[in-house]
Amino acid sequence: MRDPARAPRLDVAFAGMGLANALAAVRLNTLRPELRIAGFDTHASVGTGRTWSFFSPDVTPAQMQWLRPLLRREWPAYEVHFPTYSRVIATPVCTLSGQALGAALAGLTHSADIAEVAPDRLTLADGSAIHAGVVLDGRGARPSRAFRCGWQKFLGQELRLTAPHGLRHPILMDARVEQIDGFRFIYVLPFGPDRLLVEDTCYSDTPELSLPRARKEIAAYVAANGWHVAEQLSEETGVLPVVLDGDIGAFWSEVGPVPPLGMRAGLFHPVTGYSLPSAVALADAMAAALPARPAVLRGMIEARARATWQAQGFYRILNRMLFLAGSSDQRWRVFARFFALRRPLIERFFAGRSTTLDRMRLVSGRPPVPFFQALRCLPASGRGELIAPRRRHPQLRTGTGLLSPGAQADG
Numbered sequence: 001m002r003d004p005a006r007a008p009r010l011d012v013a014f015a016g017m018g019l020a021n022a023l024a025a026v027r028l029n030t031l032r033p034e035l036r037i038a039g040f041d042t043h044a045s046v047g048t049g050r051t052w053s054f055f056s057p058d059v060t061p062a063q064m065q066w067l068r069p070l071l072r073r074e075w076p077a078y079e080v081h082f083p084t085y086s087r088v089i090a091t092p093v094c095t096l097s098g099q100a101l102g103a104a105l106a107g108l109t110h111s112a113d114i115a116e117v118a119p120d121r122l123t124l125a126d127g128s129a130i131h132a133g134v135v136l137d138g139r140g141a142r143p144s145r146a147f148r149c150g151w152q153k154f155l156g157q158e159l160r161l162t163a164p165h166g167l168r169h170p171i172l173m174d175a176r177v178e179q180i181d182g183f184r185f186i187y188v189l190p191f192g193p194d195r196l197l198v199e200d201t202c203y204s205d206t207p208e209l210s211l212p213r214a215r216k217e218i219a220a221y222v223a224a225n226g227w228h229v230a231e232q233l234s235e236e237t238g239v240l241p242v243v244l245d246g247d248i249g250a251f252w253s254e255v256g257p258v259p260p261l262g263m264r265a266g267l268f269h270p271v272t273g274y275s276l277p278s279a280v281a282l283a284d285a286m287a288a289a290l291p292a293r294p295a296v297l298r299g300m301i302e303a304r305a306r307a308t309w310q311a312q313g314f315y316r317i318l319n320r321m322l323f324l325a326g327s328s329d330q331r332w333r334v335f336a337r338f339f340a341l342r343r344p345l346i347e348r349f350f351a352g353r354s355t356t357l358d359r360m361r362l363v364s365g366r367p368p369v370p371f372f373q374a375l376r377c378l379p380a381s382g383r384g385e386l387i388a389p390r391r392r393h394p395q396l397r398t399g400t401g402l403l404s405p406g407a408q409a410d411g
Contacts, residue, residue, distance in 0.1 A: 013130050014136050017109055046101055169190075173187065184201065186217075200218050252302050257295070260298075270316050
């Protein structure tokens, strides 16, 4: 592999090779092969041991076409389970393969610790400089005082079992478990007849993740289902923001001059914290815009993030109702009510395209949290967002991953 520090000036240098930067690099490498690109990350292998899932309606048919070679599995439906009911929902679920993502970027990524980023230069920990027409910063979410957040935190283990598990669909949310540390559920992806990803997830007030507790709960869930583990293949963790409120202008005043991508740009679904569909849409936008000056790209991404923020006000209100109204061990009732609604509404919600009628349906009827506590969660300036969506940027598609597990007829 050619030493990037000795190579000619790059057109694009990627700082960090998380999901957003990796997808942008894949798209540029396909559509703009004349551009000299390279990615730099502490980890040599992109996507190793990582799982990214989404619903197929979250992306356009054209986006699905270029994503499909990167997929590990597709399923035609998923299940949810609550103490009060179970349901199968016929929305296709897709999982991106970290291995395929890494293979698509073979030869373009380099293992290196990044000491400093500038709009046209990366300085590595060994003192060498990587010069580029533009640097794109995708090193993950950064701490910010501009957002008030709850957290979705998880630990997942991919397991090989001693016998077939018998699951037909992913279990996106199984809340029939003890409610610890907020709203807790188990998420299960059946990758093969005897292979599962089992994930312990909490919607919590704090970002601290107890690994020993999560491992114990996964082991208990596996045992309760009569499964026996032959081998643990991998383990992954994550702590994702669930935004309750904030100041998007203050957030972008902290960003600096280097164009950010993905979580670092604030481009993620406010309820789930996932960013894959947003990253896919931005990858297409980058391929169309480059080459361009760093200030132009930064301005384009900021405008996109601000428009997304305005379009997502309704979802942040729902987050405040989830986290601030009622007791934490009863939060599952909010999700139980949501997943009992009609499938098209659920799909539009996760794709960030809820209609005015959807919003009315989501807040009508008997509330799953105490009414007056819910009302106090709504600032006077934001109550109109419950029903009337603000004008959206015509090119924006806000993203989602999976809240996650169910067997009632789909409606």
